[in-house]
């Protein structure tokens with residue numbers, strides 16, 4: 001998953017005790033950077049914080065603590081000199097959009113648009129990136145909302161190469177590619193701040209019926225009568241939708257079920273109140 005604002009992402013993961021994706025490694029990586037950069041924690045304390053995070057977010061943690069703790073140690077070490085990214089989005093310009101639309105194939109247009117967004121994000125992250133995209137083609141096509149077999153994927157990528165929109169490295173075992181048609185000097189006409197459904201962002205720009213999920217912001221196909229509000233994931237999870245409450249005693253923010261209108265204190269303060277009430 002491509003995360004633009006890692007600081008916001010980390011704060012959300014900590015607040016809701018949850019990680020994103022099939023396994024927590026990417027979340028742990030970002031949290032490790034967050035704890036060092038934003039909380040100024042030492043290596044040992046970061047490791048402890050990540051262990052606590054897994055304890056509260058991963059059911060399986062207690063059955064394989066040692067394996068996870070070893071993994072945490074490696075992640076924290078590797079993240080030591082890595083930067084926490086806070087990027088809001090990328091701008092697409094008139095010139096770039098013109099080149100994409102001249103492809104005259106909705107599939108290739110979506111692919112070119114997706115690669116353009118990824119290349120521009122790379123340029124924002126690394127000053128010397130120069131338009132390179134280094135991501136698994138499977139993931140690229142998923143974001144572009146194009147389903148096809150592996151060999152079809154490479155065929156489509158090479159068409160963009162033949163048209164001069166992509167360049168490839170000389171070495172055969174390097175599968176990265178460089179987007180050649182970035183033009184930041186042309187007029188900005190679109191801002192992309194969510195990388196989950198880049199193919200649909202493009203179709204929405206062309207006037208397609210797509211709506212942003214009210215809960216998580218993901219772009220999904222709208223229905224005919226225009227009443228759709230949530231993506232499938234969020235529509236299914238309605239009962240556990242959360243909201244943030246500020247504790248009336250200590251001011252700490254914590255999450256409760258959105259239907260909970262009673263809780264006014266965090267767990268800690270609730271227990272303190274209970275104790276003092278019992279004493280009276």
Ligand SMILES: [Zn+2]
Pocket residue numbers: 213214215216217218230231232233234235
């Ligand atoms: Zn959603």
Ligand SMILES: [Zn+2]
Pocket residue numbers: 247248249250251252265266267268269270
């Ligand atoms: Zn409190």
